Amino acid sequence: MTPLDPSTALLPELFIARLQEMLPPASREPCLQSFSCHRHTCFRINTLKSSEAELVATLRAEGFRLQPIDWCSGIYSIPPAQRRALTESSAFNQGLIYIQDLSSMLAPMLLDPQPGECVLDLAAAPGGKTLQLAAMMQNSGQLSAVESVKGRFYRLKANLERGGASMVRCYLKDGRSVGAKVPGRFDRVLLDAPCSSEARFDTANPESWAHWSLKKVQESARKQQRLLDSAIRALKPGGTLVYCTCSFSPEENEQVVDAQLRRYRDQITLLPIVLPLSNLQPGLLQWGKRRYDDRLRLAVRVLPNDRMRGFFLCRLTRSG
Numbered sequence: 001m002t003p004l005d006p007s008t009a010l011l012p013e014l015f016i017a018r019l020q021e022m023l024p025p026a027s028r029e030p031c032l033q034s035f036s037c038h039r040h041t042c043f044r045i046n047t048l049k050s051s052e053a054e055l056v057a058t059l060r061a062e063g064f065r066l067q068p069i070d071w072c073s074g075i076y077s078i079p080p081a082q083r084r085a086l087t088e089s090s091a092f093n094q095g096l097i098y099i100q101d102l103s104s105m106l107a108p109m110l111l112d113p114q115p116g117e118c119v120l121d122l123a124a125a126p127g128g129k130t131l132q133l134a135a136m137m138q139n140s141g142q143l144s145a146v147e148s149v150k151g152r153f154y155r156l157k158a159n160l161e162r163g164g165a166s167m168v169r170c171y172l173k174d175g176r177s178v179g180a181k182v183p184g185r186f187d188r189v190l191l192d193a194p195c196s197s198e199a200r201f202d203t204a205n206p207e208s209w210a211h212w213s214l215k216k217v218q219e220s221a222r223k224q225q226r227l228l229d230s231a232i233r234a235l236k237p238g239g240t241l242v243y244c245t246c247s248f249s250p251e252e253n254e255q256v257v258d259a260q261l262r263r264y265r266d267q268i269t270l271l272p273i274v275l276p277l278s279n280l281q282p283g284l285l286q287w288g289k290r291r292y293d294d295r296l297r298l299a300v301r302v303l304p305n306d307r308m309r310g311f312f313l314c315r316l317t318r319s320g
């Protein structure tokens with residue numbers, strides 16, 4: 001095993017101690033390494049605006065060393081050294097591709113929206129997942145994107161416009177109020193919740209963890225509870241909901257879902273998640289003195305590596 005990068009010691013001690021406790025022993029070192037690694041850059045071909053074969057040929061002719069991600073179509077990676085050139089390429093500037101972490105792309109894949117359906121993205125900016133949903137729906141049906149922060153809302157709108165996602169209606173609103181306003185409206189709901197962003201910590205950028213504290217984690221968790229409640233209310237009986245975060249903290253993940261399982265009891269059911277990846281851990285059933293609902297073993301924790309950041313994903317449905 002490669003020795004730990006000493007810069008890992010810069011991360012908050014409490015964060016590291018908690019992480020060690022929640023990870024399987026064999027994943028602890030690779031996970032800590034991942035905060036200092038230069039990850040491959042992944043991007044998705046925007047099929048709303050380009051044909052994959054042509055665009056791949058153009059990018060290769062421009063010198064980009066593209067590697068397809070073999071378990072899903074339309075997604076490629078390039079070496080870290082080419083990231084900057086990709087962000088300056090005309091494909092990027094014209095919205096023909098969208099640069100995004102591979103773990104983030106899993107949430108729309110698991111939601112699996114179909115053309116013609118009525119879909120909600122409850123925390124949408126800057127819009128990477130909204131664009132992916134619109135492409136999967138071939139711009140047909142209804143896709144509502146909610147964002148509560150003004151500056152981010154306008155960035156969302158600009159990204160959707162650049163990406164050609166003409167089907168999306170954007171709402172500058174607090175997602176916590178949506179479920180009560182339009183109960184049972186949507187076939188599918190994505191809640192990519194605002195979180196402590198622990199999986200985005202980067203030892204080369206101390207700003208990435210400057211605001212982290214246990215108090216912030218708990219504050220995020222309270223907001224997430226209310227957003228998830230709203231998302232469940234907005235879901236049609238029989239519909240599918242994906243809840244995800246880029247945090248490792250069980251308070252923001254299993255505990256948020258556990259609270260809704262207690263509230264809604266057998267009105268909601270967790271669905272299995274099948275992914276062709278080896279860097280996965282099932283949802284935790286215990287954290288400290290808290291024991292979570294056994295059904296949470298169906299949730300998935302993506303363990304970080306040189307291609308993917310950490311991520312938590314949970315898929316559920318609502319009964320009639």
Ligand code: SAM
Pocket residue numbers: 104122123124125126127128129130146147148149152173174175176192193194195
């Ligand atoms: N899904 C986005 C993407 O893939 O590009 C990233 C979403 S980010 C994790 C969470 C977003 O939720 C942030 O843009 C944040 O401003 C927004 N947010 C925070 N509180 C919210 C609320 N009460 N209602 C709706 N959105 C909220």
